[in-house]
Amino acid sequence: xxxxxxxxxxxxxxxxxxxxxxxxxxxxxxxxxxxxxxxxxxxxxxxxxxxxxxxxxxxxxxxxxxxxxxxxxxxxxxxxxxxxxxxxxxxxxxxxxxxxxxxxxxxxxxxxxxxxxxxxxxxxxxxxxxxxxxxxxxxxxxxxxxxxxxxxxxxxxxxxxxxxxxxxxxxxxxxxxxxxxxxxxxxxxxxxxxxxxxxxxxxxxxxxxxxxxxxxxxxxxxxxxxxxxxxxxxxxxxxxxxxxxxxxxxxxxxxxxxxxxxxxxxxxxxxxxxxxxxxxxxxxxxxxxxxxxxxxxxxxxxxxxxxxxxxxxxxxxxxxxxxxxxxxxxxxxxx
Numbered sequence: 001x002x003x004x005x006x007x008x009x010x011x012x013x014x015x016x017x018x019x020x021x022x023x024x025x026x027x028x029x030x031x032x033x034x035x036x037x038x039x040x041x042x043x044x045x046x047x048x049x050x051x052x053x054x055x056x057x058x059x060x061x062x063x064x065x066x067x068x069x070x071x072x073x074x075x076x077x078x079x080x081x082x083x084x085x086x087x088x089x090x091x092x093x094x095x096x097x098x099x100x101x102x103x104x105x106x107x108x109x110x111x112x113x114x115x116x117x118x119x120x121x122x123x124x125x126x127x128x129x130x131x132x133x134x135x136x137x138x139x140x141x142x143x144x145x146x147x148x149x150x151x152x153x154x155x156x157x158x159x160x161x162x163x164x165x166x167x168x169x170x171x172x173x174x175x176x177x178x179x180x181x182x183x184x185x186x187x188x189x190x191x192x193x194x195x196x197x198x199x200x201x202x203x204x205x206x207x208x209x210x211x212x213x214x215x216x217x218x219x220x221x222x223x224x225x226x227x228x229x230x231x232x233x234x235x236x237x238x239x240x241x242x243x244x245x246x247x248x249x250x251x252x253x254x255x256x257x258x259x260x261x262x263x264x265x266x267x268x269x270x271x272x273x274x275x276x277x278x279x280x281x282x283x284x285x286x287x288x289x290x291x292x293x294x295x296x297x298x299x300x301x302x303x304x305x306x307x308x309x310x311x312x313x314x315x316x317x318x319x320x321x322x323x324x325x326x327x328x329x330x331x332x333x334x335x
Contacts, residue, residue, distance in 0.1 A: 074122040080115035103141035130165035161185040181208035209237040266293040280329035292319030
């Protein structure tokens, strides 16, 4: 009996030691991450990172940062909560070898963000959401170094994002403001490429949208918008999709496919766009726009507009097809 008693006491002490070790390791990892952030941001005045708390959950190895604020120039990124879900091995890498080594060996992660937002103070642009879930695959250190230094990626990188109740505000742009209940995004880039946005392949889909066009657009097309029974500052759309990929490495021309679906009709676009700065100056190239799948109400309104204005839309059995020229900010129909 005494031997069993000693075995039980020994097992209990061992379990307590293991639990205590995990809590100690989590606390020390928190300190290492905090130290790494302070060291990196302390090397330059260009970026400021502030937060109220860093917490690592023992055993599950979830890293949570509360009240996160990142400021660099005119750009501000905020989140009520930023949670990084790591494997236990990744947690041990942080504890034993530090943040840089762990990033070097981090090839997948899931990030959950509550109330994230991005603001450009100079251009008064804002993107905000109720929540985002980001799934990353690649090499974290390679991705960060490539983004910061512009060096080629040494590993394939991919990002998937799912979001809820997201709003895009671009007051100096034709879009002006778009809100959506759901966001799905995927982006992939191969190793040896240098620009994730220009040379990668991207697909974004928004569902249950409400579009507030710019005031100039509302004033110019209010007759048509009201003719379809919508207020000029709140146009409902069922879904919108955009797919882009680079035509060739180092080329600033993207091949794009897009679609916007509403209860009235389906609008699709296919062609190329030449990227310029600022982005609204980017130019269309061989861009074809098609309007199809007309509802009965839409067909009636189109016929009434043709009669009223004594014009004729270029209709065919596939709908209305036109070719766009000009820039994103100032498109025009090719003759």
